[in-house]
Amino acid sequence: MEQLANLMGGFSAALQVQNLMWSLVGTVLGTAVGVLPGIGPGLTLALLLPLTYSIDPASAFIMFAGIFYGAMYGGSTTSILLNTPGEGSSMVTALEGYQMARRGRAAGALATAAIGSFVAGTIGTIALTAFSPIIAEAALLFGPAEYFSLIFLAFVAVSSVMGQSVLRGVSALLLGLWLGLIGIDNQTGQPRMTFGNLALSDGIDVVLVAVGLFAVGEVVYQLYRHGSAGGTVEKVTGSVWMTRDEWRRSWKPWLRGTAIGFPLGTIPAGGAEIPTFLSYFCEKRLSKHPEEFGKGAIEGVAGPEAANNAAVAGVLVPLLTLGIPTSVTSAIMLSAFQSYGITPGPLLFETQSALVWTIIASLYIANVMLLLLNLPLVGLWVQLLKIPAPYLYGGILVMATVGTYGISRSIEDLFILYAIGALGFAMRMFDFPIAPVIIGLILGPIAEQEFRRAMTLKQGDPSIFFGSTISTLFILVGLLLLCLPLLRKVLTYTVRRVVQPDRG
Amino acid sequence: MTVTPSSRMGPVLIATAFILLAAVSWYGVQQIPVSKFGGPVGPRSFPIIVTTGLAICGVLLTLSALRGTMRPEDGARGGAPWQLWLFVAGLAINLLLIRPIGYPLASAGMFTCIALAFGASRPLHVAGIGLVFGFAAYAAFRQFLGIHIGQGVLGTLGAAVFGVS
Numbered sequence: 001m002e003q004l005a006n007l008m009g010g011f012s013a014a015l016q017v018q019n020l021m022w023s024l025v026g027t028v029l030g031t032a033v034g035v036l037p038g039i040g041p042g043l044t045l046a047l048l049l050p051l052t053y054s055i056d057p058a059s060a061f062i063m064f065a066g067i068f069y070g071a072m073y074g075g076s077t078t079s080i081l082l083n084t085p086g087e088g089s090s091m092v093t094a095l096e097g098y099q100m101a102r103r104g105r106a107a108g109a110l111a112t113a114a115i116g117s118f119v120a121g122t123i124g125t126i127a128l129t130a131f132s133p134i135i136a137e138a139a140l141l142f143g144p145a146e147y148f149s150l151i152f153l154a155f156v157a158v159s160s161v162m163g164q165s166v167l168r169g170v171s172a173l174l175l176g177l178w179l180g181l182i183g184i185d186n187q188t189g190q191p192r193m194t195f196g197n198l199a200l201s202d203g204i205d206v207v208l209v210a211v212g213l214f215a216v217g218e219v220v221y222q223l224y225r226h227g228s229a230g231g232t233v234e235k236v237t238g239s240v241w242m243t244r245d246e247w248r249r250s251w252k253p254w255l256r257g258t259a260i261g262f263p264l265g266t267i268p269a270g271g272a273e274i275p276t277f278l279s280y281f282c283e284k285r286l287s288k289h290p291e292e293f294g295k296g297a298i299e300g301v302a303g304p305e306a307a308n309n310a311a312v313a314g315v316l317v318p319l320l321t322l323g324i325p326t327s328v329t330s331a332i333m334l335s336a337f338q339s340y341g342i343t344p345g346p347l348l349f350e351t352q353s354a355l356v357w358t359i360i361a362s363l364y365i366a367n368v369m370l371l372l373l374n375l376p377l378v379g380l381w382v383q384l385l386k387i388p389a390p391y392l393y394g395g396i397l398v399m400a401t402v403g404t405y406g407i408s409r410s411i412e413d414l415f416i417l418y419a420i421g422a423l424g425f426a427m428r429m430f431d432f433p434i435a436p437v438i439i440g441l442i443l444g445p446i447a448e449q450e451f452r453r454a455m456t457l458k459q460g461d462p463s464i465f466f467g468s469t470i471s472t473l474f475i476l477v478g479l480l481l482l483c484l485p486l487l488r489k490v491l492t493y494t495v496r497r498v499v500q501p502d503r504g
Numbered sequence: 505m506t507v508t509p510s511s512r513m514g515p516v517l518i519a520t521a522f523i524l525l526a527a528v529s530w531y532g533v534q535q536i537p538v539s540k541f542g543g544p545v546g547p548r549s550f551p552i553i554v555t556t557g558l559a560i561c562g563v564l565l566t567l568s569a570l571r572g573t574m575r576p577e578d579g580a581r582g583g584a585p586w587q588l589w590l591f592v593a594g595l596a597i598n599l600l601l602i603r604p605i606g607y608p609l610a611s612a613g614m615f616t617c618i619a620l621a622f623g624a625s626r627p628l629h630v631a632g633i634g635l636v637f638g639f640a641a642y643a644a645f646r647q648f649l650g651i652h653i654g655q656g657v658l659g660t661l662g663a664a665v666f667g668v669s
Contacts, residue, residue, distance in 0.1 A: 195535070
């Protein structure tokens with residue numbers, strides 16, 4: 001019951017007018033970046049990171065949480081009406097949602113997405129409220145070895161699950177880890193990888209890397225690939241409400257989507273994308289009319305949209321309780337915590353109890369706000385889709401300048417930003433995932449710290465990482481994930497030889 | 505799809521870049537001073553692991569590039585060279601002019617180039633929107649967040665004409 005009291009305390013802080021304003025700003029901004037193709041929640045948080053210098057932590061995180069949740073609501077609108085997903089996690093929604101829109105049921109698709117997001121977001125937040133303190137308490141028993149093994153597992157998962165190839169994922173991760181090495185070693189105070197350059201001793205700014213890869217690199221890629229952008233926006237006709245039949249077909253997928261999304265969000269499996277795919281296939285399999293899939297089956301919108309919101313709530317669990325981000329957006333949240341000198345992790349619930357519970361309470365509030373913003377006001381967001389793509393891309397780069405040069409006033413930073421943009425373009429061209437770079441950069445220094453602490457405990461004997469069952473388990477699962485593609489290759493090869501013995 | 509030498513070029517370059525990075529990183533590791541009084545794992549251990557990883561990935565990427573398993577995503581290329589050059593010109597304008605002429609004007613220039621590169625017609629119209637957007641962003645950040653992005657020549661002009669800056 002102590003939890004309930006804590007949560008009530010959180011609500012009384014989050015419901016203050018000023019904090020409600022921050023929540024409104026966050027949810028509006030989040031929905032907008034969700035709707036707009038080319039801008040995601042990760043990029044938005046990165047651009048807003050400098051705000052942590054001027055506003056207090058509670059306000060900042062209330063706004064960030066609104067953006068985090070809001071992007072999931074907004075993403076569905078673009079998928080349904082434009083067939084171009086605003087975010088990776090709304091990709092699946094486009095499959096059925098766009099077909100529904102073409103058949104004049106855009107309103108039903110938008111409503112099931114918004115209400116499903118609300119149901120899943122709220123259940124997910126309840127689960128977060130219930131489980132986080134328990135996990136945090138369990139994690140208090142973790143020593144540096146367990147921590148390092150867990151981060152190792154997170155690294156492997158993030159780089160092998162996202163993208164097409166484990167090799168390219170791991171390469172991207174190592175690139176991020178290397179960028180994280182640059183600067184002052186926080187244990188000895190000596191500069192590393194700075195090559196005598198004083199400017200590098202502060203380290204590579206997360207904002208520069210995230211904005212360079214996501215804003216600059218992505219825009220060049222769009223230009224190279226498509227030359228121009230834009231599509232036709234489907235009209236929203238009929239009432240923005242669901243028919244009785246649509247309700248009947250939606251509620252089960254919402255709950256199933258939540259059940260898939262939340263647990264997958266909590267483990268390091270790359271955030272909200274994979275749960276949406278799983279939910280889609282699950283609904284397709286369970287449907288009594290599988291032939292409707294691909295032609296506008298509402299289950300295919302309701303399930304995945306619930307799954308991605310529940311997953312976002314899930315992603316916050318390891319971030320708050322263990323200090324381990326499992327998606328780009330949560331990695332940038334972690335660096336926002338760091339910029340306030342706060343270390344997320346098991347101790348957060350003790351040392352920053354008021355802040356944590358204010359953030360959690362604000363998640364409930366954000367969900368209600370988002371339902372109101374997205375259901376009756378959906379027409380307003382559709383207007384955003386009328387911004388011509390050339391202006392949108394021009395605008396993204398103007399904002400990127402504000403977020404980088406605006407803070408440091410250094411031309412060198414602007415130059416580094418564009419250089420990282422070129423790198424991002426090359427990575428996109430050859431299908432290297434970008435998320436592991438960001439996660440490696442942010443989590444790398446923490447990994448090293450835990451690594452050195454653990455090794456020091458046993459005078460440099462690496463067997464410490466196999467010293468406890470939990471730690472061994474994390475390492476083994478990580479190694480298994482790393483070798484999975486190789487195993488699969490060997491397996492299919494053997495199977496093929498057995499099945500078709502006469503073929504070389 | 506057959507593997508032509510030209511489609512191998514890009515991947516080989518990327519793989520080489522990783523090996524080069526590993527080499528640079530190795531040099532960097534050698535520069536890290538090691539204290540005699542440090543623990544069993546000093547400031548070099550983790551960088552050495554990362555460097556080794558980069559080198560291994562570089563070699564594996566090279567192999568994969570030579571076998572042709574890594575290549576640019578399939579799909580038509582849409583943007584013409586002039587579009588990309590116009591885009592780069594936009595970035596260059598911002599980079600070179602932001603200090604002398606200030607954020608709002610440099611941004612407007614960059615905005616115009618990028619929008620035109622993406623196929624916007626009516627350059628004057630675009631430039632107008634860029635100007636409004638640049639000034640709006642400048643004013644919003646200054647007003648609400650107290651972030652002063654350089655105003656360059658405009659500040660000097662403003663000071664001369666209105667006596668403010």
